[in-house]
Amino acid sequence: MEWQLAWRLFKRELVQGQLLLIVLAITLAVLSVSGLARVSERLQVAINGEAATFIAADRIINSPVELDPQVLAIADETGLQRVTNMQFNSMVYAGDKFQLVTIKAVADGYPLKGKVELSTGETSSLPQTGEAWYENRLGGLLGYPSSIELGNSELSLTAEISRLPDGGFNPFASAPVLLMRLDDVAATGIIQPGSRVSYIYQFVGEASALAEFEAQAKPLLNNSQRWVDVQSGDSPIASAVKRAERFLLLASLLGIALACAAIGIAAQRYCQRHYDVVAMLKTFGASAKQIRLLFGLHLLLVTLFGIALGLIGGVLLDLAINQYLPAEIAAYSPPYFRPIMLGVATGLISAFMFSAYPLMRLLAIPPLRVLQRQLEGLQLGMWLHLLLSLGAMALLGYLYSRSIQLTMTVVLTVMLLGVLLSLLGFFMIRMGHSVGMKTTNPLQLALAGLRRRARQNAVQLVGFSSALVLLLTILALRQDLLNEWQKQLPENAPNYFLVNIAPEDASPLQQFLESNRIQATDIYPVIRGRLTHINDEELISGEQERAGVEGRVGISRELNLTYRDTLPPNNPITLGTFNQADDEVSIESGVAERLGLALNDTLTFNIDNQSITVKMTSVRQVQWETLQPNFFMIFRPKALEGFNYTSMASFHLNDAKLKAAGSELTANAVVLQLIQQFPTISVIDVGAMVEQLRQIIDQVSLSLTLVLALVLLASALVLIAQTEAGMATRQRELAVLRTFGASGWLLRSATGLEFALLGAISGLLAVIVAEFALYMLKTQVFELVVYMHWPWWAIAPLSGALVVAVLGMWRCRQLLNQSCSELLKAG
Structure with missing residues (x-):
C-alpha cells in the first residue's frame, strides 16, 4: 500500500514539477562527483603517464643486488611488463685516451616508456651485440673513435645519443653515458663479486595492477633497495605532478561540498512543501509509521531517479570533455567503476544525511497545522543536522580523496564558513532594522525584506557565500599554481x-x-x-x-x-x-x-x-x-x-x-x-627535458582550467537552488504588497536591490573566508607563497551583487509580472 502511494506521489509531483529542485540537486551532486571523478582520474592518469617518461617506466626498483625472484614473480602474476637493466661506472679506452663513463646496460624492451633520441632522431631499436651508443661529450673527450675498449671487450661506437628518457638530471654526475646491451656485460669481465652495480628493474602496466604489485612487493624490499615513481622526487616533474593532483582532488572535494549544499537546500525546500500534506494525512488517521514509510519510499525513489540522471550526465560530461582534450590525454582511459560507485555513494549518503533533519521536522508536523499554518512542529535538534551534514561531507570527501589532510582542511573551512557567515550575516541583516520598517522607496523596502526574512536570509548568505568562497579558492589556487610553474620554467630556462x-x-x-x-x-x-x-x-x-x-x-x-x-x-x-x-x-x-x-x-x-x-x-x-x-x-x-x-x-x-x-x-x-x-x-644538453617539462605543464594547465569550469557550473546551480528555496515566502509577500497597492516598478526595484544586497554581503564575507581557506591550503597542502588578494575586496562584493541580483530577478520574473489575484490564487 505504501509503495503504491509513494509511487503515485512520485509520479504526480514529478509531472507537476514539484520534485524538480530536489531531483536537480541530487543529479547535480552525482553528476559533479562522478563527472569530476572521471575527468580528474583521467587527467591524473594522463599527467602521471606523461611524467612517467622521465623514468622510462611507471615504477622502478633500484637495487645494489639482483632482485629476489619472488618480487619478479609477483610482477608477472599481476600482468606487468618488465625489463631489467644494469648501471655501473668504468673506464673506457680509445688508443692512448681514457675516460670514466657511466655504463647503462639494457635488455630488449628498454625503454618501456618514451624513446631513445639519437642525433639522427628517435629510435625504437637498441645497440646490436658488440656495439655501443655514446653521448656526444664522450666522443669529444676521446676524439670520436670508431671503437672503444671496455674491460676484455671491444665495442663499436655506432650512434650518438642525444637523450635517454630516464637520463635524469644531475649536472654533478659528470661521467658521460655509454649505452650497451645487457648480454654483452659478461664478456667484458668487469662485473666481479663486490663490484658496485645498480640493478634497475622497470615496470609498466595498468594502475590497478601497479597498485597490487606495490602492495605485495614493497614489504619484500630491504633498506638498500629503492622504490621509484614519478612522485618519488627522482623526477624533475615530481613537484608539479603532486601539486596538480592535490589541486584536482581539492577541486573535486569542493565539488562534493557544492553538491552537498544543493542537497541540503533542496531537501529543506521539499519538506517545507509537504508540511500541509503531512498534517492532512495525520488528520485523516494515518499512523506515524505509515507516514514515515510513505515519505521514506518517496525519498528513495527521488534519490534513485536523481542518481540515474546524474550518472548519465557524468558519462556524457566525460565524453563531451574528452572531445576537446589533447590526444596525449584523451588516450588514457581509467575504468568507470570508481566514478560510478562514488556517484552512487554520494547520492545515497548525501540524500539521507542531508535530508534527515528536514525529514524529522516534516514527520513531526502536528495535525493542528491544517487550522494554524504557522505551526512547524520540531524546532530543536539543529545540532544533529549540522553533525549529520559535516559527517556526510567528511565521509564523502575521504572516500573520494583518500586524504585525511585535504578532507579535514575542507571540513574545517566549511565549519568556519558556516559559523562566521551565520553570525556576521545575521548581524549585518539586523542592522537594517531601524530603516527596515519604512517602505517608501525601493531601498527601504529591500531592507525591510531583509529584516523580515532575517533567519532565511542568513541561511541564503551561507549558500551564496559558500559558492563564492569555493570559486575564489579554486580560481586563486589555479592561478598561483600556473604562476609558480611559469616562474620555474620560463621561456629562457637553461637548456x-x-x-x-x-x-x-x-x-x-x-x-x-x-x-x-x-x-x-x-x-x-x-x-x-x-x-x-x-x-x-x-x-x-x-x-x-x-x-x-x-x-x-x-x-x-x-x-x-x-x-x-x-x-x-x-x-x-x-x-x-x-x-x-x-x-x-x-x-x-x-x-x-x-x-x-x-x-x-x-x-x-x-x-x-x-x-x-x-x-x-x-x-x-x-x-x-x-x-x-x-x-x-x-x-x-x-x-x-x-x-x-x-x-x-x-x-x-x-x-x-x-x-x-x-x-x-x-x-x-x-x-x-x-x-x-x-x-x-x-x-x-637538457633542452629536450625542458621541452618535455613544458609540455606536461601545459597539459596540467588545461586540466586545471577544465576542473575550474566544472566547479563554476556546479556553483551556478547551487546559487539557483538557493534562490529557489525562498520563492514560496516571497510569493506570499508579493501578494500582500500587491494587495496594499505597491506598484510593479517598486516591487521589481526592491526585489532586485534585496538580491543585490544579499550578493554584496555574500561577496564580502566570501573574501574573508576565502583568504583564510587559502592561507590554510597554501601553508598546509600546496606549499605556496601566501599573500592577500586586495582586488577581491572590491570585485567580489560587486560581482556577488550582480550575479545574485540577475539570478534572483530571473527566478522571480514570473511572480513580479503576476497580478494580485494571480498571486493570491497561486499562494
Missing part, C-alpha cells in the same frame, strides 16, 4: 649545463660566452665535502643506525658545496640572515629540517682530509624545478677559498636567440665550438 670547469678555464670560458652573445648564469665553484659533526656531535650513517648504532644521523654521502658573497636568485631566505661573517653557511630548508638544525648550530665538514667548522646563520627555500644551479650548502668565500675546486654554469641557447643577436651560427655549431675549445668541460 645547457657546463660542469667540470677548471679554474684556469673560467675566464676564457666567460670570454667565449660573451663573444657568442650567450647570457649564462654565474659560474659557481663546486667543492666536494662531507658533513661529519653537528654541534661537535659526530654523525652516523643510515646504515649504522639500521645496524643498531646510536647517534645523530647525518647525510651518508659527499655534498657539492659552493661559496658566494651573495645568495643566488630563486633562493629566498626564510630564516636568519646571510653575508654577516666569514664562518657562516646557508642551508636549504629541506636539509635543515631533515637534520633538525636551528640557527647558530655549528657544522663541521671534512674537505680534502681537512676539517672546517662553520655556523648556520640562514635557511633558504630552493626551487629545484627551475633547472638553475642550486646547492644544499652555500658558504662565504673565505671559508672555502683554500680548497681545490671545479666550477659549473648554465645558459639558454637556441637558433632563434642567436639569429636575433646577429649570429649566423646555429646552436649546435656554437656548442661544438665550445666542446672543441674546452675539451675538459662537460656540456650537458
